[in-house]
Amino acid sequence: MNFITNLIGGLSLGGIYAMIALGYTMVYGIAKMLNFAHGDIIMVGGYTILVFTARSVHPIIAIILSVIFCVALGISVEKVAYKPLRGSSPLAVLITAIGVSYLLQSLAQMIFGSGTKMVQGLDLGSFSIGSLKIGVSTVVTLIACFMVMIALNLFVKYTRIGRAMVAVSEDKGAAQLMGINVNFIIMITFAIGSALAALAGTFYLMRSPSMYSTFGSLPGIKAFAAAVIGGIGSIPGAMLGGILLGVVEVFAGASVLGPYTDAIEFAILIVILLVKPTGFLGKKRREKV
Amino acid sequence: MALLEVKNLEVYYGVIQAIKGISFEVNKGEIVTLIGANGAGKTTTMQSIIGLIHARSGEITYNGQLISGMPAHKIVHLGMTQVPEGRRIFSELTVYENLMMGAYTKKDKEKIKENLDEIYALFPRLEERKNQVAGTLSGGEQQMLAMGRAMMSNPDLLMLDEPSMGLSPLLVDQVFDIIKHFHEKGTTILLVEQNANKSLAISDRAYVLENGRIVLSGTGAELLASEEIKKAYLGG
DSSP states (O other): OHHHHHHHHHHHHHHHHHHHHHHHHHHHHHHOOOOTTHHHHHHHHHHHHHHHHHTTOOHHHHHHHHHHHHHHHHHHHIIIIIGGGTTSOHHHHHHHHHHHHHHHHHHHHHHHOSSOEEOOSOOOOEEEETTEEEEHHHHHHHHHHHHHHHHHHHHHHHSHHHHHHHHHHHOHHHHHHTTOOHHHHHHHHHHHHHHHHHHHHHHHHHHSOEEOTTTTHHHHHHHHHHHHHHOTTOHHHHHHHHHHHHHHHHHHHHSTTGGGHHHHHHHHHHHHHHHOTTOSSOOOOOOOO | OEEEEEEEEEEEETTEEEEEEEEEEEETTOEEEEEEOTTSSHHHHHHHHHTSSOOSEEEEEETTEEOTTSOHHHHHHTTEEEEOTTOOOOTTSBHHHHHHHHTTTOOOHHHHHHHHHHHHHHOHHHHHTTTSBGGGSOHHHHHHHHHHHHHTTOOSEEEEESTTTTOOHHHHHHHHHHHHHHHHTTOEEEEEESOHHHHHHHOSEEEEEETTEEEEEEEHHHHHHOHHHHHHHSOO
16 A cells, blocks of 8 residues: 555656656757756745745746746746857857856845745645555645646647657757747747746645745756656656656665665766666767767 | 849858958849868858858848848748758658648648648659658658748748758759749749759759868859869869
């Protein structure tokens, strides 16, 4: 019975990681950069929910506002910090992303203080099937994550903008020759990634409702590991990697290895990188000259 | 009136000057060829026209409209497109999806369908393999796909950058036949080629590029007969 509870919990946590990992992987695939400020978008989303629920705004509305705010933030960060660096060395962009990450964390500390704050109104209770006790939020997370992933796949496969995203990720120059506005596609990618981060932040808060300025760091770095395990740049890879890490985390946490959960997750990353450096579904790309 | 006019174009890569002030024009309905050796600046010229790289100075006008400095995706919307050097098809997309990417600027579904049928009629191989991932096509098929993809946007001006590169003689002939076919349909053609013989034979006019300068120009027939050209490009 414990097995089923853990499996549902693991898939649900994995869904959260997968949603964050999608943000990393899509931005990498399309803008060819590692957005290390992505985890902090989750944190900003969490604080947005905190601000509104503390003013007795209905949680659903707070979640919608948090998504809107994160999308606006993601687009602004891209415009202000990353776009001017387009075409410069990847290292410059990487350092800038780390800078944005610290900037957002410091701003959060200045505004909300360094203490932990509790978010109210996201506890949905739990239900029992026989001797099985399952949190409602776990099931909601699981269903929502899978719906989002299916929607994203359909979007990429069947819409004009989705197809343009694939084209840009493969060959920016050739995509421009098709009449695709690459800057617009990159903006859309940041918007989608940030919306997913805001949703992931919400679901993460449902598991543990405490907010602090480095709230997004651990899920962010784990999701990054998940994206690399699945093959960075690959959308199905991010989903696979995220779910794998989530399931491993919950099962390891429930076993005697509990205290070493994080170590086990990152050990998986190291092993995968040793055995298959491109990740499960990653492709070896020829660098064009 | 000139459909495309290039005036005093100068392009730099860092401190190295690749194009040293060239001027030429392409009139509506013509086939114009730029020939030249490796490193002469042919591809650089083509990429500057379409907006993939930006010139330091000079003017490019298309249909009387100044396009130098415009981003590539906007220039493509004006009705010109390019089959780039090395084909650059989307290897992870299927043949059909590649062709549909070519119609990205088009909204009219019926017109797109019509274009698609036309491309399939011209390249039956592409129809046979429409659901195949483009990366698995042979080199010749990829060149056909790149040309078909470009024609999906129904351009007034089609630019082709070394379309015969790396193809067998039989396929080279086929590529030139298709260029002639597009031309007969009313498309103006700007061609960049190393195969001077074949390209001059189908050209109305041609320019010879050397180290970023135009050193010779004339009608296709004139250049084919020229001693200099024979020595440099036609092997005696």
